[in-house]
Amino acid sequence: MDKSINKSMLSNFYEEEVQAICVVKENLTKDNYKEENFEKYLIYVEDIKHLENIYNINEKMILNIYNKTDIEIGNKVKIDLQIKEPKRNTNPKLFNYKLYLQTKDIFSTSTSRGNNIEILEKENLNSFEKTSINFRKNVSEVLNKSLDEKNSMLMKSIILGDSSFLDEADVLKFRKLGLSHILAISGLHIGIIFGFIIYILNVLKVHRSKSMLISIILIWIYGYLVGYPPSVLRGSIMFSFMILANITSYRYDSLNILSLSGLLMLLYRPLWLFSVGFQLSFLATATILLFTPRVKDIININNKKIKDALIIIISAQIGTLPLVIYYFNELQSISILANLMLVPLLSISLVFSFTTLIVSILSIKLSIFIGILTNAILNISNFIADILNNFTYLNITIHSPSVLEMLIYYFIIFVLLKIIDISLLEKKVQRFMFTSFIIITILDTVISSFNSYTKIEFIDVGQGDSCLVRFKDKNILIDTGGSIMNSFNIGENILLPYLQKTGVKTIDGVFISHFHEDHAQGLISLFGNINIKNIFASYKDSSNDLYRQVVEEANKYSVPIRLVTEGDNIKINKSSYIETLSPPIDVDHLDDNNKSLVFI
Known part of the structure; x- marks a missing residue:
């Protein structure tokens, strides 16, 4: 079922060539694309011209330009482009790009060769947008001056809620340690910032009611400056109601306020319901509120600070576990330890970094001094994270649970914690x-x-092919897909997640028709992640880079590569076998396509 809510005027022009007048709002080009004559932007389309008719649009859109340009944020441009419908996911349970864009109120993408771009205005941003951009620039400049490069990138990611500052290896490390919430601006961040502001105002002898009012205003301003991700908006709404209750002396019920916050947010943007950030933020908060009093009675630790921190971490981990496994297919075995050790250090670093930003207004030298202390704390946290990362091999890969399995899990947890007292x-x-x-x-x-049924699943890997055949006790994979035209990793982003989500941990045989990228490149991502018992191919080709890479990885993981030709039979089980029809034994005179493995 397509979960889209179509409120887009641009959808009327899918696959059409148009001339658009638009304002560039954000540069989305990743570092690894910057040298490939490719640029990506978020634009706000004001008008389009199609077949001599002009239409007023006023809508966000993704713009992909296959060229190098001089476009900058804030430019108002006239550009020829083709409007496209975002691709929805055709493989069950995998990332749905179309739905992801819709949660951000984006319903269309576009492509352009970038040959005919006219810059109409250099600066076409309103004062709020300029303030947001200047805030991000100032944060980057101050942290770059005050912190080491690696630490600066980390704190920019945490403060601005933008993990693109980090390289993929660091993002993966945080995910495997169960610390992804650190890189998104979560309720934890809002609580720390709110407490920090309250503390400063108390030191300045500001009356408590006034300090709380000032604090919440600053929290809302901060939320605007970083783009109001769902977790920030949720935290801002809840803190606002908490302060209102405090000022008016009304009782504050956290679960009711959490529910009201969710309702208000979904009324504003219904498709947030399908946002992973929205789901995890509300689920973590709800289960902390529900489970904390029960878990408190179970944990017996004398140190109150450690006990309180552990209770919150365990409650959140238990509460979000099914959803984390559903989306990421990994049980992070040392997540509780990583959170207990690193969250306090990173929280202190967050406070120090905000202090650095504030102090830099008065004195750069003093901000650099505070940066030295922040560097020391961050170096310790990086050291601990690197040590813990050596143990992430203990993480367990698990298939995406069904709704029924998740309901059973929560029922058992509710019974064990006596929330439901049977x-x-x-x-x-x-x-x-x-x-x-x-x-x-x-x-x-x-x-x-x-x-004992046999199930055949055709996996959408784009241009190439990939087919999973499931027998009762065996799994075979026919081709693995890959990408010829761009750097999108089919194996890493489609094939491997598909196998993990559907619970495939072992493949008894991978059959490669021929060693072209769109048929065999995805195999590289499976090594070390899926237990591959055999690889079957019809020829050797040491002059082929992909073939040599497959052989290297196969040798590394002790996977035999078996050559098969016309007439060979491969037994699958008692009732099933594969009969090879082609190629003949002598293939040296044939090109790669005619060497392809054909069987029934």
Whole structure:
């Protein structure tokens, strides 16, 4: 089912060539594309000209330019482009780019060769947009002067909620340690900033009610400057209601306010419901509120600060686990330890970094001095993160759970924490529930063990091919897809996540038709992540870079590469085998396509 809400005028011009007048709002070009004559922008389309007719649009759109240009943020430009419908995901449970854009109120993308661009105005931003851009520039400049390069990149990511400042290896490290929430501006950040502002105002002897009012105003301003991600908006709304309750002496009910915050946000932008950030933010907050009092009774630690921190971390981890596994397919085994050790250090670094930004207005030298202290703390946190990262091999890859599995998980947690107290039920009802659960579990196991069907799944890998064949006790993969025209990694972004989400941990045989990128490149990403028992191919080609890379990786992970030709039969199980139809034994005189492996 397509979860789109079509309120786009641009959708009427999909696949049409138009001339657009638009304002450049944001540069989305990643560093690894900057040398490839490719640029990517977020633009605000004011008008388009199509077939001599001019239409007033006023809508955001993604612009991809396959050329190098002089476009800058704030430019108002006239440009020839083709409007396109964003691609939705055609593989179940994988990232849906179309829906992702819609959660940001973007319904169209476009492409341009960039040959005919006219800059109409250099600066076409309103005062609020200019303030936001200047804020980001000032944050970058001050942190670059005050901190080491690596630490500056990390703090810019945390303060601005933009992980693009970090390289992919660091982002992956944070994810594997269960610290991705640090790189998004979460409720934790808002709480730290709010507490920091309150503390400063208290030192300045500002009356408490006034200091709380000033603090929430500053929080809303900060939210605007960083673009109001869902977690910031949620935190701002909740803190606003908390202050209102404090001033008016009304009772503050956190769960009711959380629900009201969610309702208000969804009324403003309904598709946020499908945003991973929105889901995790609200789920983490809700489960902290629900689970903390129960977990508190279980943990027996004398040190109150450590106990309180551990209770919150465990509550959030237990509460968000099904959703984290659904989206990222990994149980981070040392996440609790990583959060307990690194969140306090990074929280202190966040406070020091904000202090640096404020002090820099008065004295750059003093801000650099504070930066020395911040560097020291961040160096310690980086050292700890690097040590813990050596143990992420203990993480467990898990398939994406179904809705039923998630409901069962939460029911068990609610029972264990006595949020649902089944002891209040009659003994007969308790016995019925327990017996039903055992019977359903046994039946599911028995039915699965007798299930002998063969399932064929065609995986959408773009231009190339990939097909997964599931037998009762075996899995084979026919080709792995890949990309010829661009640097998008099909194996890493489509094939591997698909296999992980569907619970495939072992492939008994990978059959490669021929060693062209669109048929075999994705195999590289599977090594070390999926247990591959055999690779079958019809020829060797040491002059082919991809072939040599496959051989190198296969040798590294002790995966045999077996050559098959016309007439060879490969047994799958008692009732299934593969018969090779082509190529013949002598393939030296054939090109790669005619050497291709063909079988039934």
